[in-house]
Amino acid sequence: MKFAIAVFSPAHAPSSRRALRFAEAVLEGGHDITRLFFYQDGVHSASANIVAPQDEIDVAAQWRAFIQDHRLDAVVCIAAALRRGVLNQEEAQRYQRPAANLPAPWELSGLGQLHEAAQLADRLICFGGD
Amino acid sequence: MTTLHVIAHSPSSDDRFDSCLRLLGAKDAVLLCGEAVNGLRPGSETALQLHAAQLQGRLFALQEDLHARAISQDYAKALDYPGFVELSLRYDKVNSWL
């Protein structure tokens, strides 16, 4: 079965880790992930600038590794990202901001990608809140 | 079409629990995770509310959240992540109360 997974919370929120563990279980169960979509504060889960405390797990790094290892389609909503200061190189240059903090494997795109993923998937599951 | 409702917020923090129970269809299910599992603490107001809602067989909780909080209960069925994935496929759609 195909899953579209949307993440609405930052890396330090338990729900971001929960989304990751769910996504891992989806693949381990032999299912597919059509897309991971990061919206609202979920864009912070994609930030390359997160420095997790030494005595805590680094969920942002784990997301990056998961996406790269499984070559998943990971989209960060551009409108939500800009508002929250999560920019890739192109946007940092466009808006003349001092730093880019959204590298590969993340891609910036619009909400149309969330809708497309929902159309292609058997289930759309959103994670957010606590 | 049946819905699996997922709640991750503490029941005492806002009205997501109440709203979810208002919207709940007769064949829908509820999965509690994160701070929402506090609603299962025996004797709590929310536990009483959940019992009154007669959710036997359709109330679930993430096991790691129950264990982390040392909550011992036998009303909600505890699940691991593979169980969560399987549950999401047992219902037609999943609605998370973000």
Next chain:
Amino acid sequence: MAKSMLIISRQGPWGGPAAREALDIALAGGAFDLELGMLFLDDGVLQLAIDQQPMHLEQKNLSANLQALPMFGVDQLFVSRSSLTRRGLGEQALALAVEVLDDDELSALLERFDHVVTL
């Protein structure tokens, strides 16, 4: 066959970007001609209060975004009667033409859609 989506908007308009971000999901889907519905529930009903003047908070008025919903083909619009009543809002004075639903009609509403996103 295309899948339908119901968006449940639960946040008030001026407490943060969630209300606007829920509307953005609806408008984006409408732009792709998808079948979408929107339910205003809990504090989400506060978005529909008339005569709001957010310029006093230096915020953008969401009424243009709300009015755009039917223009983008998102015309299945609903509001919870009990949420309105609890917040002192009258059904007759709302900023958008919506169908008012009682609690027992809400679960039937959810059943009609393939996906639900609650913000």
